[in-house]
Amino acid sequence: MIAFWILAPIMVLAALSILFVRKAVHAALLLAVVMLSLAVLYLALEAPFLFAVQIIVYTGAILMLFLFVLMLVGVDASDSVVETIRGQRLFAVLGGLILGVTLVLGVGQITLGTVVGLGEVNEPGNIEALANILFSRYVFAFEVTSALLITAAMGAMVLAHRERLTPKPTQADLAAQRVRDYAQSGLHLGPLPPPGVFARHNAVDTPALLPDGTAAEASVSRVLAARGTVRSAPRDVEALQRSIDYAPDAIGDKPEDRTEGDAN
Amino acid sequence: MDSVTPFIVLSAILFTIGSVGVLTRRNAIVVFMCVELMLNACNLALVAFAKQHGNLDGQVAAFFVMVVAAAEVVVGLAIIMTIFRTRRSASVDDASLLKY
Numbered sequence: 420m421i422a423f424w425i426l427a428p429i430m431v432l433a434a435l436s437i438l439f440v441r442k443a444v445h446a447a448l449l450l451a452v453v454m455l456s457l458a459v460l461y462l463a464l465e466a467p468f469l470f471a472v473q474i475i476v477y478t479g480a481i482l483m484l485f486l487f488v489l490m491l492v493g494v495d496a497s498d499s500v501v502e503t504i505r506g507q508r509l510f511a512v513l514g515g516l517i518l519g520v521t522l523v524l525g526v527g528q529i530t531l532g533t534v535v536g537l538g539e540v541n542e543p544g545n546i547e548a549l550a551n552i553l554f555s556r557y558v559f560a561f562e563v564t565s566a567l568l569i570t571a572a573m574g575a576m577v578l579a580h581r582e583r584l585t586p587k588p589t590q591a592d593l594a595a596q597r598v599r600d601y602a603q604s605g606l607h608l609g610p611l612p613p614p615g616v617f618a619r620h621n622a623v624d625t626p627a628l629l630p631d632g633t634a635a636e637a638s639v640s641r642v643l644a645a646r647g648t649v650r651s652a653p654r655d656v657e658a659l660q661r662s663i664d665y666a667p668d669a670i671g672d673k674p675e676d677r678t679e680g681d682a683n
Numbered sequence: 684m685d686s687v688t689p690f691i692v693l694s695a696i697l698f699t700i701g702s703v704g705v706l707t708r709r710n711a712i713v714v715f716m717c718v719e720l721m722l723n724a725c726n727l728a729l730v731a732f733a734k735q736h737g738n739l740d741g742q743v744a745a746f747f748v749m750v751v752a753a754a755e756v757v758v759g760l761a762i763i764m765t766i767f768r769t770r771r772s773a774s775v776d777d778a779s780l781l782k783y
Contacts, residue, residue, distance in 0.1 A: 420685075427693050434700040434720060438707065443773075446713045450720065453697070457723055464690065464730045466742050469749075473726075476749050481719065481756050488760045489712060492773050503776045508707050515703035522695035526688065534685050535737025548739055549746070557743055564750050571754035578761035581768075 422463050426456040447485050454478045465537040468546050612638040625650045690731035697724035711763050711773045715756070722752050 433452040440446050458473040502508060540548055553561055588596075600606040612635050615627040624643050626634035639649050697720060704717030726745040733741025767773050 423689060423693075427689070430693065431696055431700070434697055437713070437716065437720065438700065438704050443710050443712050443716075446716055450716050453720065454723060457727060460690065460693075460727060461730055464687075464734045466730050466733070466745075469726075469730060469742055469745055472746065472749060476753055477719075477723070481753060484756055484760055485712065485716065488764060491764060492712065492767050511703055511706035515699050515706070518702060519696060519699035522699065523692055526691045526695055531686065531688060531735055534687060534735050537734055537737060537739070540737060540739055545739075549742060552739055552743055553746075557747075560747060564747065567751065567754050571757045575757045575761040578758070578765050 420463070422459055426459055430456045443489050444486070447482060447489060450485075451478055451482050454482065465541060466545065468549055614638045622650065624648055687731040687735045691728055694724045694728040694731065697721075697727070709774050709776055711766070711775050711778075712760075714775060715759055715763070719752065719756070722748060 430453050433449045433456075437446045437449050437453075440449065454473065454477045458470050458478070461467075461470040461473055537545075542548075543551075597606075597608060601608045612627050614623045615625045615638070624639060626636065626649060627638040629635050634651070636644075643649055701717045701719075701721035701724060704720065705714050708714050708717065726748055729741040729745040729748070731741075733739060733745075763773060766778055770777055
């Protein structure tokens with residue numbers, strides 16, 4: 420019961436945050452919190468088999484599937500806040516409140532009698548006892564489940580399969596295309612220029628400098644440019660120069676010595 | 684205190700939160716997660732009742748719910764991916780062509 424009173428507030432908080440977080444990845448992680456806490460509650464309710472299944476199937480398989488799809492769809496695909504139906508959110512929250520209050524009050528008022536407990540049923544071990552019912556009374560449902568799983572796997576394969584309509588371009592085709600682009604529009608034949616790399620950091624986000632001192636745009640990834648995290652090489656150099664001027668002791672010799680040395 | 688009522692109340696609260704999430708969120712994947720939350724809440728109630736009545740039928744039912752949920756997630760996510768591929772959006776509002 421101690422586990423319950425510790426985990427229940429965490430679960431309710433995590434579940435509530437799913438309603439409010441903007442990013443789908445955060446919602447998935449909060450759902451993982453709820454599911455793992457639920458697994459511990461199963462242990463408190465004398466269901467060790469479901470404890471393992473909850474962690475393996477739900478947290479291990481289903482949530483990973485969610486995360487994979489989020490990666491395919493784009494991690495930063497966040498919710499729009501525009502309401503297509505006016506007042507929908509308000510009415511949804513009102514309806515939810517009514518449902519919750521009704522459920523909680525209804526459940527809270529009934530008395531369930533004394534708890535029988537699973538000690539007697541779990542005598543041969545929870546897994547053995549479950550297997551006994553699963554393969555006797557529920558054996559038909561169990562067999563139907565296999566048909567369901569095969570259907571689901573087939574359905575996912577059919578839905579996710581994409582027919583290739585055009586032949587895949589070979590390396591020779593790509594090379595010929597490059598030369599054709601060069602002949603027609605003067606596009607550079609060779610690979611893109613590499614980014615400027617400094618000893619301070621592995622700076623794939625710093626553009627290389629052209630001979631005239633301007634940044635070579637093609638040398639940084641378009642993704643970084645779109646996110647606006649591209650550094651400026653001249654500013655980097657200036658910042659370094661300033662930090663050296665402000666802390667001459669850190670280098671060990673005086674600025675005058677350094678300028679003399681530079682002159683030499 | 685050895686009653687299962689707190690578990691049932693927690694299950695009711697989680698179910699309510701999940702249903703509000705299904706109604707308010709616009710991202711299809713998050714809507715799907717809220718459906719999973721509702722399924723999990725029902726599982727908690729089933730397991731709690733199994734303890735209350737002292738037989739394992741509730742646990743077997745929860746086990747079957749998990750299996751069906753796994754199959755449902757596979758197909759549902761495949762559908763979401765197909766929709767995303769054709770219209771570059773995972774929002775439930777954008778898939779509204781049947782309206783017209």
